Amino acid sequence: MSDIWGDPWKKNRKASTVELAKALESQVGVTVSTDTIRRTVHRMGLYGYRPRRKPLLQPRHKQDRMAFATTNQSKDVNFWNKVLWSDETKINQFGSDGIQWVWRRPGDEYNEKCMVPTVKHGGGSVLLWGCMSSAGVGELHFIDGIMDSNMYCHILKEKMLPSLHALGRGAIFQQDNDPKHTSKFTTEFLTKHKVKKLDWPSMSPDLNPIEHLWGVLKRKVEQHRPKSINALKEVILEEWRKIDASVCLELVHSMPRRIDAVLRNKGGHTKY
Secondary structure, three states, X not given: OOOOOHHHHHHOOXXXXXXXXXXXXXXXXXXXXXXXXXXXHHHOOOOOOOOOOOOOOOHHHHHHHHHHHHHHOOOOHHHHOOEEEEEEEEEEOOOOOOOOOOOXXXXXXXXXXXXXXXXXHHOOEEEEEEEEEOOEEEEEEEEOOOOOHHHHHHHHHHHHHHHHHHOOOOOEEOXXXXXXXXXXXXXXXXHHOOOOEOOOOOOOHHHOOHHHHHHHHHHHHHXXXXXXXXXXXXXXXXXXXXXXXXXXXXXXXXXXXXXXXXXXXXOOOOOO
């Protein structure tokens, strides 16, 4: 049967068993139950998973990612050790926005250890900018209000430059292509302070090791369950400072593998 209905599955990996049954019936006139289809795909080694959520890549994005990977594929860890990686993120007071899973037995659904607490109106969150290098975490800044180019340049002056200078001569600054980062005002600021920038492809969070560092930080913060926004900020700072430099070193030294993955996937998404 796998040979008969292979075409509907190949055309639409998101097709449900009901949709596959209808497609099979319309193409070859064979009527089968959804249970039969489910057993068949399991025998083929296929199981249902929640799809990975990744930014939509247009052809031009893939081209830019390939160009970046091709240009930097020969760079070793000594080059990446000179880079100061930066990014912004949001941390919620009461855990992640994403889907969470929990291991439990029947009847344990109301056990506190098996529940995710919620608060009316969401409980609040904080926005922050941070940076890191292979030497460890850099400065962290909490963003109050809506960040524009003026606020971003203030962060660069007060937080980024000290971290960049700490890396010594030849240090390189990485940022994504958010409009605030590429504005004329920001560009003039970086030029004035003679900041060497890393050319960066759009839609490439998988190439930025600090994305994984945010994940480390968020998991540590969630364990505290802070009761207020001020407490949340204190916990974030505490856990940020406790991140061992070896964690950052390992993430930065994954860059050759990340670049190789982009090349192998012809500019497409990677596992990172």
